[in-house]
Amino acid sequence: MAHIDLKNDFPGIRGLMAFDPDAADALNGLANVLLRRESTLSKGDREMIATFVSSQNDCLFCQSVHGAVSSYHLDDSDGILIQQVKNDFTKAPLSSKMKALLHIAGSVQKSGKAVSSQQIDDAKSAGASDQEIHDTVLIAAAFCMFNRYVDGLNTWAPTDQSIYKERAEGISANGYTKPG
């Protein structure tokens, strides 16, 4: 049960968004910019970064939603690729650029100061642009926020993965929005 009375039964961040619609609009605005604007990083790749960080933070709701959205965009309908990324992305069938970006995201999950110049150099050598490195850091940082918001208030999360898969279709079509 959530630490506060949300006055609704929505799971995860959706319960918080129904509780505080003004904060929800700001948070969804950020999510839509980071994960859905025009970018040389595909939506699937950006959602993968979000999923990896959420997995490292052990946030069931966020890793399930964003894992499902990433799988949707990457034609990973059985979710095998996303599971590989969560288990050990260095062994997943990803480009060297994507692996370098996930190394950076993994450092951001620990601390901003954990990102090393070597990790940045490796990403640039693998072809990552300044904007792609910027977006990776900000997406990883943002999910350190979303994960803490969702778990810090002890929201509940469905364990049935089909619920997230269905939600992923709505997000892919309409973007991030608050309930109602």
Place this chain on the structure above:
Amino acid sequence: MAHIDLKNDFPGIRGLMAFDPDAADALNGLANVLLRRESTLSKGDREMIATFVSSQNDCLFCQSVHGAVSSYHLDDSDGILIQQVKNDFTKAPLSSKMKALLHIAGSVQKSGKAVSSQQIDDAKSAGASDQEIHDTVLIAAAFCMFNRYVDGLNTWAPTDQSIYKERAEGISANGYTKPG
């Protein structure tokens, strides 16, 4: 030097905001909602939560800016109160409610899952409302993002505290905005 070429010399998050104005608008929108909307938590108290979390994350730029803004609102012109909060808030001259909220914020800084039911009960016993607990968790979570964004891209931060004090007056008057 920043890890990427920002094409400007603004310090801290301001250099990042000039680099990516669309992300900046979303981030400022969030900061203005969390730190400046009508609330039973004063602007000074909310900025104190932001400062404490930024201090725990060792982010010089964020703890300096938000410390200065908190001091501005709390008539703490020499910054002594904010320094006490950073050193050991349990010994600072704060209400029991504010101390209970800072305990929650300190847990959020570590992990969402680190927030305990006992910490929530203590805050409620000290008079904190559900909205105040919600806002504390989200502010603390948001600064885990802002701090990682600022330090993950290795931005520079002035060491002259008078610069932050001057900036705090502008923020107090006009809110959070991107450069230019």
